[in-house]
Amino acid sequence: MQRRVITEGERTEAREWLSEVASAPLVQSVQDAHRAWQNFFDSCTGKLYIAKVGEVRVRWSRDLPSTPTSVTVIREPDGRYYASFVVERDPRPLSGTEHETGVDLGISRLATCADTDGNRSDAANPKHLQRQQRKLRRVQREKSRGREGSANRDKSRREEAVQHGKVARARREYHHKQALKLVRENQVVHVEDLNVAGMVRNRKLARAISDAGWGRFVRIIEEKAAYHGRAVHTVNRWLPSSKTCSACHYLMDAMPLRVRDRTCPGCGAQHERDFNAATIILAAGRAERVNARGARVSPPSFEGVLGEEAGSSGKPRGSTTRNAA
Template sequence: MAKVVKRAYKFRIYPSTIQASELLRTFGCVRTVWNMALDARQRRYAIESRSTTYVQASAELTEWKKTAELTFLNEVSSVPLQQTLRHQQTAFAAFFAKRARYPRFKSRKKSRASAEYTRSGFRWRDGQLTLAKMAEPLDIRWSRPLPAGATPSTVTVSRDSAGRWFASLLVEERIAELTSTDNNVGVDVGLTSLATLSTGEKIANPRHERADRAKLAKAQRNLSRKVKGSNNRKKARQKVGRIHARITDRRTDFLHKLSTRLIRENQTVAIEDLTVRNMVANHAFARAISDASWRQLRFMLEYKADWYGREVLVVDRWYPSTRVCSHCGALGDKLPLNVRKWKCRPCGTAHDRDVNAARNILAAGLAER
């Protein structure tokens, strides 16, 4: 059985000098519109106790474009500007539904530089992509082919801290579900082992950030010595960005391979519902937890399971998976983090802390179906 899903294909692009200038101008306008819309929304609520709809925000954008101070907004495509208003509306909906934090203002240095174009904002012809306000198609490096006959519905252009340009093309794709299997697995995530499976297998934590920590620290010290606003500081900042990009790329590649393997080999994957945001408040482990990126692993498992007809079960975060004996079900005493092996008093079974937790997570997930 095949399922039609929306899937994004991300490619490296090399815009010309004119195209890069147009895109950078668009990024700046998108950031300006987001911040102005957020400010207007907050002021309206503070003064009138009324929320703002997308229609109201769009009407305000039209009026802003007519002012002398904001006439530059007319120089870029209107599509990314409208899209940022839609994204802000979605962000507030997620906030009120308690799925996300309150939307924040965007910073020129810290926020992601991106712009989204819907179908009316680009031309797709003979495998070439031309954005609005541009005369020539983008130079895209096709690292993999798009699905046969696929036409992008949206295109998101972005630039990372290392100065690399990317285009993400969202297409509809028909994905065949994987053949059903009887294998089920529980996954206990950790820091020494990134994932411990209920089968007893332990997957080592690559610790990508720690591997480049010395190089990153040196580059950051070099950046701190540069004069603000100078070209040398710009170059030093890009060097720091390249190291961060290398860490992120290696981590994402590893998690993609791990999540794909777990989904392909198992019909059901049980995981624990961890609150990573609260856990990183512990400064002793915050850096290691962020580097492990458990949340990203869970996200990958969930959407790939949806694609391929698999199932991801999420076990309550308060379930004492470490302390329960997976053999007899007895609840043991609390275990310090340095205790990696323990023995159940009632039945005498010796346990590896992480393997036992993974087996309990699988059992609890199957029981709550």
């Protein structure tokens, strides 16, 4: 191939310009093309050796960064098998930045963010499960009509599992993209230490909270922050972020979920509920991190009234800093 493309090509009138180029890049281009084709065919015919099983044909989703120490074969409810490898990989720290952001998780929007420059950014909530509800209801009706143990009922069960698998993969991919964006743009990400397991006990909001996937989203942020040399700081879950004015720290007695915009009785400032909460989370998180370093900085006044947030109970628990840079 190298002889036909380069050596013989230089002798033709259409490709005589090849003689004006050094031979090294021409040879390298042919080798790169050969390697690309070889990788393609290897991915189509790749095999995985499993102890006591032998060689298994697999479709590789990506190259392994290092030699794996173990492999786990997982069978999903939809009948698909996945191989999960344990490998070591070196961190890839990003260049430092002075930006920090506070993240308020929600249902109408997955996340509302307020950074140290006073800017706002939102991550929409695609509501993956809600978009598939029509198909899921149809499949579930078919399954309920089938006789226990019948082939048709088993077929409907697999189809339902396939739909749930699509929802889970779409949600996971979206979480990874949004988490990576947050980690790239900010040195520290401040989030609330939410009790998601307790919040899903609310029947009216359980499905919406589960569809948003707050817990997994925060875990993905923490993983990416550790890999890229960033930090994730959790503020106390009893912080009354929605009821506290970000301008004067006036604390309101109540803030129903239906109220999205309000005027502060203390200073008259206009606030959008989620952005105001994200700003409070950012301020509280930065104050806690400074105090943790031993500096003589007094916390904002609203930190003295923890335990006032609606829907919380029990004694306040101290916040923690995880994955510090």
